[in-house]
Amino acid sequence: MGQPLNPDPRALRHALGMFGTGVTIVTARDPAGALVGVTASSFNSVSLDPPLVLWSVARSAWSCQAFTQARHWNVHVLSVDQEALSNRFARQGADKFAGLELEDGMTEAPLLRGCSARFQCRTQFAYDGGDHVILVGEVLGFDRSHHAPLLFVKGGYAIANPRAPDVSTAAEAAVEEELFNENLLGFLLGRAHLLYMNAFRPTFAQHGLSDADFYILSLMSLRQPISQVELAEHLGFTGVDTGGGCLRQLEGRRLVAKDGQGLYTLSGDGLRVIVEALAACKAVQEDLVDRVGAVEVASLRNLLKRVILATDPGLPKVWGQGPQGRPGS
Ligand SMILES: Cc1cc2nc3c(=O)[nH]c(=O)nc-3n(C[C@H](O)[C@H](O)[C@H](O)COP(=O)(O)O)c2cc1C
Structure with a gap:
């Protein structure tokens, strides 16, 4: 077991893919007021008191600069019905917001609908994270719905369902x-x-x-x-x-x-x-x-x-x- 230092990036990606996450879309406005948004699975909770969350944006993302300059951003935890939206915001360049109904939030950052949960954040810290920038935000407001969350694991989308007792691959x-x-x-x-x-x-x-x-x-x-x-x-x-x-x-x-x-x-x-x-x-x-x-x-x-x-x-x-x-x- 064990991979040498300087691992093969593909092998590292596959190993990291064993860690299941939810899927989010993070949105903000650039300094000129244009809307930006990316699909991100790097979202995580940091602290309850004060309420802090984090995510990381790739330096290669077109919207990286907009996010690092933005004072506010909104994290949308996607529901199982929003796989297409996730794919749309994972594609570079296209007008990702075309035809979407947006809500006004507490800040200038746009709010999407139909999500499992939403967190409206103010940037607190930005850290160097290698080829990513780690953004930590203070949660100014949040809401949640009854929509079940979409998951991402082993490089693909998944649906969560509670485990029945005594079900395992060892049962075979x-x-x-x-x-x-x-x-x-x-x-x-x-x-x-x-x-x-x-x-x-x-x-x-x-x-x-x-x-x-x-x-x-x-x-x-x-x-x-x-x-x-x-x-x-x-x-x-x-x-x-x-x-x-x-x-x-x-x-x-x-x-x-x-x-x-x-x-x-x-x-x-x-x-x-x-x-x-x-x-x-x-x-x-x-x-x-x-x-x-x-x-x-x-x-x-x-x-x-x-x-x-x-x-x-x-x-x-x-x-x-x-x-x-x-x-x-
Ligand atoms: C499931 C999934 C999770 C992703 N997570 C992240 C992430 O955490 N951070 C990131 O920068 N890009 C992530 N991406 C890739 C971006 O969504 C993608 O590169 C997007 O095109 C960036 O948008 P932009 O270049 O228009 O800014 C993820 C993509 C998918 C499909």
């Missing part, structure tokens, strides 16, 4: 020792899926829908008319029998109709039933957001999509362009 080793335990991924995915489905099964039961009926009708709400073969291609991965018997039953109940070419479409009743079933799914989703948190659900969605991409054997795309170039056709 435990799985090898005991064949079956509560950290086995199949168990967690399966149990979560089944418990989640149980929450809207009463609605399925009201309409006499089996899981297979639900899979077929929800797919048809996206793609129709559809043939039995195409249905099987899409739904084979579910392992449930969505074959002719199931379709004949749905046809018998007048939830789907078959045309002369053997293609199926939803009937008016079929559409009503699936809309109600999908509304029940939405309600369960909203309940989960309330219990677990919007950021956690966004993070779960992100991970599930990655798991699906990593395990998908090449299924046809349900939400992509249809064969005739019509969305979902």
